[in-house]
Amino acid sequence: MQTEYRQAIAQHRQKVYSFAHYSLRAKEDAEDVTQEVFIKLWQHWQKIDHNKIGGWLMRVAHNAVIDHVRKQRPSQNNVDQYAEVEEQVGSESDEGNIDQEVFKARLQEAIKSLDDPFRSILIMRDVQGLSYTDIQSSLDISESQVKVYLHRGRRKLRENESLRNMFEQQFGNSKSQSSLSNDQERFNRELNVTGKSNDK
Amino acid sequence: MTNSSDSQCYFVQLQIDGFLDGDLSETQQGVFMSHVHDCADCAKEFRFAQTVQDAVLELPRVDCNEYVLEPIHRLSNSETQGNLDSSSSNGSFISQLMNLINTVPVFMRVGVPVAAATVLGIMISSSLLNQGQNQELSVPQVVAEVSPQYAPEEISQALEDLNLAIDYLNKVNQRTEVMISERFLVNPLQDSLNASFQRARLSDDDPLQNDPI
Numbered sequence: 001m002q003t004e005y006r007q008a009i010a011q012h013r014q015k016v017y018s019f020a021h022y023s024l025r026a027k028e029d030a031e032d033v034t035q036e037v038f039i040k041l042w043q044h045w046q047k048i049d050h051n052k053i054g055g056w057l058m059r060v061a062h063n064a065v066i067d068h069v070r071k072q073r074p075s076q077n078n079v080d081q082y083a084e085v086e087e088q089v090g091s092e093s094d095e096g097n098i099d100q101e102v103f104k105a106r107l108q109e110a111i112k113s114l115d116d117p118f119r120s121i122l123i124m125r126d127v128q129g130l131s132y133t134d135i136q137s138s139l140d141i142s143e144s145q146v147k148v149y150l151h152r153g154r155r156k157l158r159e160n161e162s163l164r165n166m167f168e169q170q171f172g173n174s175k176s177q178s179s180l181s182n183d184q185e186r187f188n189r190e191l192n193v194t195g196k197s198n199d200k
Numbered sequence: 201m202t203n204s205s206d207s208q209c210y211f212v213q214l215q216i217d218g219f220l221d222g223d224l225s226e227t228q229q230g231v232f233m234s235h236v237h238d239c240a241d242c243a244k245e246f247r248f249a250q251t252v253q254d255a256v257l258e259l260p261r262v263d264c265n266e267y268v269l270e271p272i273h274r275l276s277n278s279e280t281q282g283n284l285d286s287s288s289s290n291g292s293f294i295s296q297l298m299n300l301i302n303t304v305p306v307f308m309r310v311g312v313p314v315a316a317a318t319v320l321g322i323m324i325s326s327s328l329l330n331q332g333q334n335q336e337l338s339v340p341q342v343v344a345e346v347s348p349q350y351a352p353e354e355i356s357q358a359l360e361d362l363n364l365a366i367d368y369l370n371k372v373n374q375r376t377e378v379m380i381s382e383r384f385l386v387n388p389l390q391d392s393l394n395a396s397f398q399r400a401r402l403s404d405d406d407p408l409q410n411d412p413i
Contacts, residue, residue: 002276009269017264031268038272107255126256151217158252167248 005045008053009038015054015128016061022123023065025112033064058130058138062120069116103166110160117141118153125150208235212242216249 020030037060124130132143212235218224236242
């Protein structure tokens, strides 16, 4: 039993922690959730279907994250953490990487600020790469609902002012009209490539 | 921008995620691509969506540190160890006994129980036989004890002694009754009553002054 349990932890620890990490603002909360989930796995080991441990773990992790989010209050600490990330990135990287890293940091904040189930589904699908079936069984909703929530979640993410402003600064206002037309041509080429790759 | 192009932009922008996921049909893809080629706003929106989507897909799959899972491993270890200890303590006597039995040769394992059973059977049968003989011998002794031999003169003498004893006890009883009634009960009661009446007569003015009660 213990060996199987250890194997289950080794197999699913990254998935559980990653989900908690991108859902919650504080690292300690993500660690608490991970511990909570695997303790519950130990407590319910005899009762659960061992062929569906992954789905069971994600469901428990989802519930634990929701509990933590309810307890969580928006505090100055989170803003400070974000400022630290920006400072760290600024001191260590060159100009291009600053934008990229800061954009990713803001993206993570934007994901964390989404409401559930948009946040959970977006993390499960786009960050963790889970299948619609896995998400469906984890959240106990239909596959069509998963798709609808995912598309709405992505749109809500794109409505984030901070992300959009940064994108505008990088690709919009700073460029001249001629460079914009060059960008448009380059973009059209990429679009054709994307469309062809999707055809496959 | 006209209303028709606005609505077209709205529908195209709704299809951005479908296009990025490859969920659109060929016809829908063609309409989508031709519109995005011509419309700068939709092209920008598509570019932003693609940038965000790429950044999301590039987010690292983070893993927790080992110290996070250490308490869980300790918990499972301790509980498993506890279960093993309890099961081993329960089965230790049986397992040791079985090991001990297995070390003994086969003929001893069969011969010793057979010999023990034979000796036990002989002992039980002999004790049963002895018990039967004892029962046969004890019957006349009981009869002899039940019927003792007394002469009629001895019996009449015993009856006379018994009557004398009863008379004596009756006389003692009567004397005790007289002593108790006259000396300890009747006479003291009469004396106390007489004394109280006498005190009552002496103090007529205040009848309650010397009231014994």
